[in-house]
Amino acid sequence: MEKMHIAIDGPAGAGKSTIAKSIAKKLDITYIDTGAMYRALTYKVLKELIDLNNNDIIINIVNKTTIELDKNKVFLDKQDVSNEIRHPIINNNVSKIARIPEVRMKMVEIQREIAYNKSVVMDGRDIGTYVLPNANYKFYLTASIDERAYRRYLELKKKGILASFQDIKNEIINRDKMDTERSIAPLRPAQDAIIINTTSKSIKMVINEIIDLIGNEG
Ligand code: C5P
Secondary structure, rough: OOOOOEEEEEOOOOOOOHHHHHHHHHHOOEEHHHHHHHHHHHHHHHHHOOOEEEHHHHHHOOOOOOOOEEEOEEEEEEEEOOOOOHHHHHHHHEEEEEEEHHHHHHHHHHHHHHOOOOOOOOOOOOHHHOOOOOOOOOEEEEOOOHHHHHHHHHHHOOOOOOHHHHHHHHHHHHHHHHHHHOOOOOOOOOOOEEEEEEOOOHHHHHHHHHHHHHHHHH
């Protein structure tokens, strides 16, 4: 099979990871959760009590850190941090770390290396625009802010994490704002991306829509 790269971008809570994971499984190719990489670094910075505004220390840390993805798990310096990186404290701080250009350079290098010789579904914010500009397929998933906040609320509730709907909504609004306004590789659809509004659509409907598009064009 020819190498196939599928980029899935979009704002927080648009359903990217669930959908990307399922498409990768259906196509039997690797799923890469790039957000998990930024989250893992944020976890380390917070754990080591580093000032989030001190770019020099953070850049120094990123160069001494290994972040690996394996079978939907995230390893930070060989330690599995897959659960820890989903905590609300990470949501509230990750965009501050992800806007540092040197951090992005390191992460993008790892992401491109993984995709270099294999087929992948990669989800994030800048995959279609920056990480894999020549991807075979680019999708940009959106949904209304209320729908995205409600999905996150249900997801957290299921895990036993209590948070108010309004707090989640504010966190998503702030994160999207920082991700959209940063100077390097901001969140935006690639010019050649297919935009899918997932409001009022089930996960299954969106997956089928994407699989149909790939099938029809591929
Ligand atoms: O996708 P997820 O919500 O896990 O991403 C967490 C954060 O990581 C985003 O809000 C963004 O700040 C950062 N991110 C990024 N570029 C990517 C993926 C994630 O800047 N490709």
